[in-house]
């Protein structure tokens with residue numbers, strides 16, 4: 001399954017710069033930089049919005065299962081990194097939480 005915010009990412013990175021650049025042909029270096037800066041900020045804003053709606057990602061250690069499997073058999077223990085939850089707080093969400101706590 002592809003999360004909706006990933007589609008937004010794709011949209012922001014392909015469509016936005018192309019539409020602005022092709023519309024007006026001769027661009028100065030500063031204008032070009034301004035467009036890319038604006039696109040970057042927009043992409044970052046979309047990413048943060050995504051992190052607000054979907055704060056978690058799969059734990060990288062256990063791939064979201066929350067289990068650390070024994071070499072053989074059915075035995076397992078809680079994944080140490082996520083303590084068995086199977087989830088990892090995304091970087092953007094951590095930034096948001098940090099900002100909220102310090103307000």
Ligand SMILES: [Zn+2]
Pocket residue numbers: 059060061062063064065066067079080081082083084086087
């Ligand atoms: Zn884990």
